[in-house]
Amino acid sequence: MYKFNYVKxxxxxxxxxxVSGSEDGKILAxxxxxxxxxxxxxxxxxxxxxxxxxxxLKGIEVSGDSVTIGAMTTHATVAASAxxxxxxxxxxxxxxxxxxxxxxxxxTIGGSVANSDPSADYPAxxxxxxxxxxxxxxxxxxxxxxxxxxxxxxxxxxxxxxVRFPIPEKxxxxxxxxxxxxxxxxxxxxxxxxxxxxxxxxxxGPCAFRATGIEDALKADFSxxxxxxxxxxxxxxxxxxxxxxxxxTSLVSVGAKRAVAALS
Amino acid sequence: xxxxxxxxxxxxxxxGEVDENTLLVQFIRENQELTGTHVGCDTSQCGACTVHxxxxxxxxxxxxxxxxxxxxxxxxxxxxxxxNLHPMQxxxxxxxxxxxxxxxxxMIMASxxxxxxxxxxxxxxxxxxxxxxxICRCTGYHNIVKSIAAAAQDM
Ligand SMILES: Cc1cc2nc3c(=O)[nH]c(=O)nc-3n(C[C@H](O)[C@H](O)[C@H](O)COP(=O)(O)OP(=O)(O)OC[C@H]3O[C@@H](n4cnc5c(N)ncnc54)[C@H](O)[C@@H]3O)c2cc1C
Ligand code: FES
Ligand code: FES
Numbered sequence: 001m002y003k004f005n006y007v008k009x010x011x012x013x014x015x016x017x018x019v020s021g022s023e024d025g026k027i028l029a030x031x032x033x034x035x036x037x038x039x040x041x042x043x044x045x046x047x048x049x050x051x052x053x054x055x056x057l058k059g060i061e062v063s064g065d066s067v068t069i070g071a072m073t074t075h076a077t078v079a080a081s082a083x084x085x086x087x088x089x090x091x092x093x094x095x096x097x098x099x100x101x102x103x104x105x106x107x108t109i110g111g112s113v114a115n116s117d118p119s120a121d122y123p124a125x126x127x128x129x130x131x132x133x134x135x136x137x138x139x140x141x142x143x144x145x146x147x148x149x150x151x152x153x154x155x156x157x158x159x160x161x162x163v164r165f166p167i168p169e170k171x172x173x174x175x176x177x178x179x180x181x182x183x184x185x186x187x188x189x190x191x192x193x194x195x196x197x198x199x200x201x202x203x204x205g206p207c208a209f210r211a212t213g214i215e216d217a218l219k220a221d222f223s224x225x226x227x228x229x230x231x232x233x234x235x236x237x238x239x240x241x242x243x244x245x246x247x248x249t250s251l252v253s254v255g256a257k258r259a260v261a262a263l264s
Numbered sequence: 265x266x267x268x269x270x271x272x273x274x275x276x277x278x279x280g281e282v283d284e285n286t287l288l289v290q291f292i293r294e295n296q297e298l299t300g301t302h303v304g305c306d307t308s309q310c311g312a313c314t315v316h317x318x319x320x321x322x323x324x325x326x327x328x329x330x331x332x333x334x335x336x337x338x339x340x341x342x343x344x345x346x347x348n349l350h351p352m353q354x355x356x357x358x359x360x361x362x363x364x365x366x367x368x369x370x371m372i373m374a375s376x377x378x379x380x381x382x383x384x385x386x387x388x389x390x391x392x393x394x395x396x397x398x399i400c401r402c403t404g405y406h407n408i409v410k411s412i413a414a415a416a417q418d419m
Contacts, residue, residue, distance in 0.1 A: 006267050006284040006330055028331075035326050036308050038285075048284075052331060076320070100397025101377060102311060105320045106327070181309075182396060 001035075002044040008053050012136050012159055015049050020157035022047035027159060029072060029111035032103050057110070057161060062087050065167055068134075071110025071160045079104060088129070090171035090189065094121050097175055099182050110160040113145070116152045116207050118238060119183040121175065123208030126163065128189035128200030129171065134162040146207040169193040172262040174255040176203075178242055185243050188255030190218075190263065197222065199256055204237050204248045214256050222264070224257040271332040273298070274342030282329055289313045291329035292339055300340040300369045304399065311398030314370035315339050321377035323397070340369035343376070351418035352376050352411070361411030363402035374398050375412045379419050386416045 005022070009015035019025040025047035028034060037043045051057055057072035062083045069078060078084055079096035098104055098112075098121050112122045113133060125131065126142040133140040136159045145153050154160070171191035175184050184203035188211075191198050197218040199211040213233075217226040234249030243251070269280045269291060280295045292298050292315065304312030306325050313325040316338040324337075344350035352372050355361065362368040378394045379386065391409045400408060 001285040003265075004284055005265060006328070008330075008333075028328075031328070031331070032308065032326060035328070039306065048328075050331065053334075100311070101381070101394055102314055102321050102323045102374065102397045103308070105317070105322050 001038045002041065004045055005047045007047055007049045009049050009051060010053055012054060012057070012161060015051055015054070016136055016157050016159055018047065018049045022049075025049055027051060027114070029108045030074065030106040032099070032107040033111060033115050033117065051110075051159075060084060066164050067091070067167060068162050068164045069109050070162050072108050075099075075104035075107050075109070075112075076101070078109065087167045088165060088171055090173045090191070091125055091165065094125055094173045094175075094189070097121065097177065097182065109163055113163060114152060114154060114160055116146050116148070116150050117183070118149050118206055119178070119185065119203045121173075121184055121187055121202060124184070124187045124189040124200040124202035125165065125173065126200070127208050127210050128191050128198045129165045129168060130198065131166070132164040133160055134164060135160050143210070146209070149206040151207070170263045172259040174258045174262070176251050176255065186248050186251035186255055188252060188259055190256060190259035192222070192263065195219075201252055204234070204252050206236070206238070211252060211256065218260065222260065224260050227253055227256045227260060267330045269329045269333060271334070272336045274338055280329075284328070284330065286329045287325055288315070288327040288329045288332055288337070289324040292324060292337070298339050298341050302366055302369055304366065304370070309399065310367070310370070311374055312367050312370040314373040314398065316373060316377070321374045340373060343372070350376070352379070352415040355411040355415035355418070356408075359407050359411040359414055361403065361408045367398060367400040367402075371398050371400065371408055375408075375415065376419075378412060379416045383416070386413065388413065
């Protein structure tokens with residue numbers, strides 16, 4: 001790992017100031033992605049600004065129609081939360097399937113969303129549920145947040161403070177995990193509510209996206225058979241040692257069908 | 265530049281002046297000379313470096329030493345001693361839960377977490393799923409699973 005300056009921020013404002021006042025500063029959350037990347041010398045920030053001491057960024061709040069999760073809340077906390085399980089059980093299930101117990105004890109929702117890893121789990125829920133990413137500057141709609149592989153709508157010194165999920169009528173997350181890392185080869189999050197159906201997909205493309213073709217078919221007929229009638233366009237899908245684009249294309253349909261079956 | 269590490273390891277307050285990029289596992293092994301915690305992969309995969317941070321298992325190769333400031337670290341040296349082993353250590357010994365022993369400190373620290381999280385609900389499938397973050401090249405896991413199930417009765 002290259003050298004860097006370490007800054008422990010005691011507030012979000014102080015953290016933002018430290019990042020913008022540095023040459024190439026980066027936020028440090030759980031460090032589960034950033035530190036391994038730095039060890040491989042794929043990243044060499046001049047400064048690491050640690051959010052670990054800001055208690056205001058930790059915690060879960062459930063109101064009548066939404067679940068708000070502080071950016072520094074760990075995956076383990078979400079997985080174990082009875083409040084989240086009561087409001088959006090698919091979200092606790094998603095969190096409990098991220099990586100392994102040690103990773104879940106450190107990794108945070110803010111870090112996961114900010115990173116826009118093409119195979120991360122939370123992004124599927126963010127786009128499917130129509131979540132709002134709350135930052136120190138503004139609120140960003142889930143649909144506008146993920147731009148590309150490792151690229152989001154966040155500005156350089158913008159810090160995620162929370163993610164707010166509307167509570168759906170029903171939701172299910174189906175993940176085909178990489179057997180070694182547990183990252184999603186493909187993950188499909190389906191939710192329903194108010195006559196609407198939304199389908200978020202991770203793992204398949206450069207970043208999480210909504211499968212609008214499947215959504216339309218399910219709005220007309222909420223059944224696995226309806227998904228069969230949709231041709232998923234996989235021409236831009238990821239190809240790597242774990243799966244071909246063709247296989248991922250098929251997993252999107254199969255994942256959507258299993259999610260629909262779980263909800264029917 | 266350096267940073268000051270001020271943390272608690274196995275109940276003892278410790279301080280040290282280290283480079284910012286010092287990992288917690290380096291601090292434990294090299295600065296504190298507690299060499300029970302191992303480095304297997306150094307890429308966050310194998311769990312050999314697992315310690316407890318405020319009572320929950322974490323991979324100490326994927327944390328900066330300075331991130332432990334103000335927190336409590338427990339290593340394999342802190343849970344039992346010869347003649348007075350932790351129930352998990354005793355169960356690994358009795359059930360042949362190790363061969364070369366390289367993964368064992370991390371396995372034991374992770375396994376204590378598994379029992380604490382799942383106390384009332386610990387079948388073999390759960391144990392195997394929750395061992396996701398720990399790799400053993402020797403045992404084939406069977407006796408590790410057996411050890412954890414046995415220790416769960418005594419913890
Ligand atoms: C072995 C292993 C297995 C894993 N398996 C999975 C898996 O199955 N599914 C999955 O989804 N993930 C998986 N992960 C990734 C894990 O979920 C990470 O915790 C997550 O991707 C990053 O969160 P973090 O808190 O560790 O962030 P960090 O690593 O600290 O930061 C990641 C990036 O986000 C930025 N950042 C962090 N917080 C903020 C914020 N509040 N505002 C703005 N920017 C911020 C950082 O600057 C950095 O660029 C795995 C990781 C490991 C090591
Ligand atoms: S040495 Fe830390 S996970 Fe392998
Ligand atoms: S006993 Fe040798 S690696 Fe596990």
